[in-house]
Amino acid sequence: xxxxxxxxxxxxxxxxxxxxxxxxxxxxxxxxxxxxxxxxxxxxxxxxxxxxxxxxxxxxxxxxxxxxxxxxxxxxxxxxxxxxxxxxxxxxxxxxxxxxxxxxxxxxxxxxxxxxxxxxxxxxxxxxxxxxxxxxxxxxxxxxxxxxxxxxxxxxxxxxxxxxxxxxxxxxxxxxxxxxxxxxxxxxxxxxxxxxxxxxxxxxxxxxxxxxxxxxxxxxxxxxxxxxxxxxxxxxxxxxxxxxxxxxxxxxxxxxxxxxxxxxxxxxxxxxxxxxxxxxxxxxxxxxxxxxxxxxxxxxxxxxxxxxxxxxxxxxxxxxxxxxxxxxxxxxxxxxxxxxxxxxxxxxxxxxxxxxxxxxxxxxxxxxxxxxxxxxxxxxxxxxxxxxxxxxxxxxxxxxxxxxxxxxxxxxxxxxxxxxxxxxxxxxxxxxxxxxxxxxxxxxxxxxxxxx
Numbered sequence: 001x002x003x004x005x006x007x008x009x010x011x012x013x014x015x016x017x018x019x020x021x022x023x024x025x026x027x028x029x030x031x032x033x034x035x036x037x038x039x040x041x042x043x044x045x046x047x048x049x050x051x052x053x054x055x056x057x058x059x060x061x062x063x064x065x066x067x068x069x070x071x072x073x074x075x076x077x078x079x080x081x082x083x084x085x086x087x088x089x090x091x092x093x094x095x096x097x098x099x100x101x102x103x104x105x106x107x108x109x110x111x112x113x114x115x116x117x118x119x120x121x122x123x124x125x126x127x128x129x130x131x132x133x134x135x136x137x138x139x140x141x142x143x144x145x146x147x148x149x150x151x152x153x154x155x156x157x158x159x160x161x162x163x164x165x166x167x168x169x170x171x172x173x174x175x176x177x178x179x180x181x182x183x184x185x186x187x188x189x190x191x192x193x194x195x196x197x198x199x200x201x202x203x204x205x206x207x208x209x210x211x212x213x214x215x216x217x218x219x220x221x222x223x224x225x226x227x228x229x230x231x232x233x234x235x236x237x238x239x240x241x242x243x244x245x246x247x248x249x250x251x252x253x254x255x256x257x258x259x260x261x262x263x264x265x266x267x268x269x270x271x272x273x274x275x276x277x278x279x280x281x282x283x284x285x286x287x288x289x290x291x292x293x294x295x296x297x298x299x300x301x302x303x304x305x306x307x308x309x310x311x312x313x314x315x316x317x318x319x320x321x322x323x324x325x326x327x328x329x330x331x332x333x334x335x336x337x338x339x340x341x342x343x344x345x346x347x348x349x350x351x352x353x354x355x356x357x358x359x360x361x362x363x364x365x366x367x368x369x370x371x372x373x374x375x376x377x378x379x380x381x382x383x384x385x386x387x388x389x390x391x392x393x394x395x396x397x398x399x400x401x402x403x404x405x406x407x408x409x410x411x412x413x414x415x416x417x418x419x420x421x422x423x424x425x426x427x428x429x430x431x432x433x434x435x436x437x438x439x440x441x442x443x444x445x446x447x448x449x450x451x452x
Contacts, residue, residue, distance in 0.1 A: 009061035015104025019148035020048030048145035067176030067248025078108030135441030176248035212311030226446025227254020233326030239363030243274030268356035336393030351383035
């Protein structure tokens with residue numbers, strides 16, 4: 001990151017908060033990056049006051065990027081209330097980043113205060129924990145520190161409590177990062193960013209028949225398309241609605257991140273919309289694959305600066321088949337069943353969707369009730385016939401955890417009204433148990449060592 005810092009980011013100073021009270025530390029992921037031994041005092045010093053961690057970035061960096069926001073191009077954005085704080089490696093040697101949300105104003109804050117509400121931090125914690133349990137490649141909520149300020153927000157009862165959140169992620173290079181370089185006609189920097197992305201986020205080579213398969217920008221687009229097609233599928237199988245799928249919210253690592261008005265489906269409804277301000281339903285549940293495909297198209301347009309059109313077009317045409325393959329793979333995983341081939345698996349997905357529409361059952365309830373092909377009748381029973389349970393899959397709780405909006409509000413009210421955090425921690429425990437019971441999730445597509 002420091003190699004690119006001169007043109008991809010700006011050094012910034014964290015806010016000086018009135019107080020720092022530790023509310024959440026993710027010891028599971030702290031152990032993965034060698035930070036489990038930090039005392040609570042040291043934790044708050046690094047993740048509430050942002051004293052630099054040793055042997056990493058010397059100062060925070062607010063990233064520069066542009067982006068399409070609800071399909072309208074905006075060149076006046078960037079990290080407005082967060083920064084990249086540190087880069088670390090896990091036991092497998094992967095480079096991971098600690099980024100913030102609510103850490104103060106930056107050159108890209110515009111008229112905003114650079115802060116995060118405590119409720120927003122709690123919501124992000126819930127989203128990342130549940131998505132991780134449901135096999136989605138997601139950022140991790142690493143830390144939440146309450147900061148003692150009163151914030152005024154139009155979408156929350158105000159004044160409301162404040163916090164700073166630290167997320168652990170595989171990087172923060174967005175599609176909007178490439179769009180900015182294309183608009184500014186910075187060809188040399190575009191080539192550098194492509195090379196950096198291929199090195200930091202390794203993945204497979206394009207198919208043998210892909211034109212331009214040895215060109216760096218073409219390789220990168222193929223990888224991003226594989227990743228985002230799989231990400232879209234994983235959201236759909238989870239019954240999750242991200243809410244704001246702008247190009248500045250699309251991480252080229254394929255990792256889901258940046259959670260705002262998200263929702264889980266109370267029932268299978270392709271038109272269900274998470275954000276109250278999404279009046280047209282652009283990012284409704286059933287339109288999420290379309291949105292990610294459109295965003296991949298914007299990356300292809302940006303990469304035209306360093307690649308020919310035809311190889312990029314070929315890569316884009318792979319999105320649909322890759323998405324459908326990922327849906328089948330992840331659907332079978334959540335049902336705890338072994339695959340019976342593309343045709344049978346596709347019919348099972350279709351029958352499952354039809355059953356949810358007819359019964360009004362939520363995805364959470366559907367996958368629990370029909371795990372291992374149980375309790376099916378009619379067309380669904382026929383579609384499930386002959387399937388065998390997966391060897392590593394376990395049964396799940398009779399009442400698995402759910403994060404429909406009523407449950408999220410119940411958990412928040414315990415904190416807001418009584419400062420009682422135990423219901424939240426209990427729910428996270430149940431969510432993590434669900435992840436254990438579901439078994440190892442399908443690996444994210446488009447990542448890993450190069451392959452021929």
